[in-house]
Amino acid sequence: MRSRLTGLPSLDLTRNGIGGEGAAVLSKLTELSSLDLGDNGIGDEGAAALSKLTGLSSLPPQ
Numbered sequence: 001m002r003s004r005l006t007g008l009p010s011l012d013l014t015r016n017g018i019g020g021e022g023a024a025v026l027s028k029l030t031e032l033s034s035l036d037l038g039d040n041g042i043g044d045e046g047a048a049a050l051s052k053l054t055g056l057s058s059l060p061p062q
Contacts (some may be wrong), residue, residue: 010034020046027052034058 023046
């Protein structure tokens with residue numbers, strides 16, 4: 001079954017302990033244009049996974 005979240009345009013998960021593994025899961029939300037993951041410690045691996053989200057127009061710095 002396909003997730004209904006794949007078309008989500010905006011997401012704010014500030015201070016949720018997402019980490020690198022969570023960032024990798026979020027990288028599948030290809031319709032995101034705005035993503036805030038402040039204070040989540042996603043690390044280099046998480047950042048690499050998120051680089052697949054080429055449609056992001058807003059990604060505040062951690």
